[in-house]
Amino acid sequence: MDFSSFNFEPALQEGLDAMGFEQPTPIQEKSIPVILQNKDLIACAQTGTGKTAAFILPVLNKICQSGSSSLNTLILAPTRELAIQIDQQIQGFAYFLGISSIPVYGGGDGVVWEQQKRALVTGAEIVVATPGRLIALLAGGKIDLKSLKHLILDEADRMMDMGFSDDILKIVNYLPKNRQTILFSATMPPKIRQFSMKILNQPEEISIAIGKTAEGVTQSFYSVYDTQKEDLVANILSQKSYEAVIIFSSTKEKVKNLYRALRKKFDVEAFHSDLDQVEREKIMSAFKNKSVKILIGTDIISRGIDVVGIELVINYDTPSDPEDYVHRVGRTARADKEGEAITFVNPKDQYKFTRIENLIGMEVNQLPLPEGMETGPTYSREPKKSKSGNKGSFKKKPFNKNPKSNFKKRSNDQASSQPQQSKPNQEPNPSGTAKKPGRFGPRKNVVDNGE
Incomplete structure (x- = not known):
């Protein structure tokens, strides 16, 4: 099917044609009819599958049909970056419709606060907000949400992880009960289903390729x-003139250190929570415009960054949560493009990577380290066992219910008469321990010997 099958308003269809939208993605194909029928919806699909358009397009169509200019739709998003991205997409789709939207998020100065408050009071058909800033504005009064027809929660699982469930329930109390509620999530853990029962009314459910990468x-x-790791990432980046690369690290301290190491040779920027809002927006804009080629960040950029044409994603640290791997990898190969994802796995993270393989349903190909680099650790998909051969097996001493026997005090004579146990001699460090690797030559083409 194509987008004309949805019978959108001519002005909206004209905008889609101008933007080159022809065929809907699976999540769009299944979600749009449900939303057009005014049913509540829980939709689960991996990142990069067109979820944003799946809820924006039918809502824009309904606003266009109603002709109303009052506040119609509230979209809640976990981060300011995602809120800004959704607002930008709304502006693109609504170019021929005359429908206005505004992003509401924290991090700005007093001028931004007043602008956001004025927009909520005077009216914008669609508001895209982070929960914390919206609650602060609602607490100030003078914001009327009685005309609201749609509540949309995007990246609901991420909002739960960030502790926004109570804030969302507070916001819901300000909203009319007679509304359509739509929940989009990349994963569907039990807590999301439990939470949805509090705010949705007999919702339809749609799931598309949960836990699968593009x-x-x-x-x-x-x-x-x-x-x-540092030398390896430099070697990879030097093999090709990449136009867009994202490197994910586990902490902002590692992001800063890697940025300092790479900035001498590469066009790179660091993206982390210590930057103020103006700096973050400037860096993200430069990355989208390709004036910055390489972006280093934490999982703050694993969701809500819609940049088509990212050629390479490097997991400098193996993500602890297998679902975070899916989100990171989902930054590349968007909009039917191709991309590459490379993960660095150290010895203690091998079990994490095995869990990732279990989630995505495939064994990922291991690459040999570049020529000139010292041998890395042996990778094993088998779980580690204790020295006794039984993982985690031990016996507890029985607990005597008589407190006197459990906590009997020793006299000074008894304590002094018992000889102190000496520590066993430690075994010397094995000679085979890997040394810190030095510099190495260019990486050779890799051939999968397993094929």
Whole structure:
């Protein structure tokens, strides 16, 4: 099917034609009819599948049909970056409709606060907000939400992880009960289903490829020591003139350190929570415009960054949550493009990576380290066992219910008469321990020997 099958208003269809939208993605194909029928909806689909358009397009169509200019739709998003991105997409789709939207998020100065408050009071058909800033504005009064027809929660699982469930329930108390509520999420843990029962009314459910990565992504990994990572990432980046690369690290401190190491040779920027809002917007704009080629960040950029044409994603640290891997990898191969995802796996993270493989339903190809680099750790998909051979097996001493026997005090004579146990001699460090690797030559073309 194509977008004309939805019978959108001519002005909206004209906008889609101008933007080159022809065929809907699976999540759009299934979600749009449900939303047009005014039913509540729980939709689950991986990142990069067109979820934003799936809820924006039918809502814009209904606003266009109603002819109303009052506040119609509230979209809640977990981060300011995602709120800004959704607002930008609304502006693109609504170009021929005359429908206005405004992003409401924290991090700005007093001028931004007044602008957001004025827009909510005077009216915008669609508001895209982070929960914390919206609650602060609602607490000030003078904001009328009685005309609201749609409540949309985007990246609901992320909002739950960030502790926004209570804030969302507070916001819901300001809204009319007679509304359509739509919940989009990349994953569907039990807490999302439990939460949805509080705010949705007999919702339809749609699930698309949960936990699967896009088909256009070539996935691989290196088994490395932490001391090898910096040189390895530099080697990878030097093999090709990349136009858009995202490197994910586990902490903002590692992001800063890697940025300092790479900025001498590469066009790179660091993106982390210590930057103020103006700096973050400036960096993200430069990355989208390709004036910055490489972006280093934490999982703050694993969701809500819609940049078509990202060629390479590097997981500098293996993500602890397998679902975070899916979100990170989902930054590439968007809009039916192709991309590459490379993960660095150190010895202690091998079990994490096995869990990732279990989630995505495939074994990821291991690449040999570049020529000139010292050997990395041996990778094993088998769970580690204790020295006794039984993982985690031990016996507890029985607890005597008589407190006197459990906590009997020793006299000074008894304490002094008992000889102190000496510590056993420690075994010397094995000679095979890997040394800190040095510099190495260019990476050779990799051939999968397993094929």
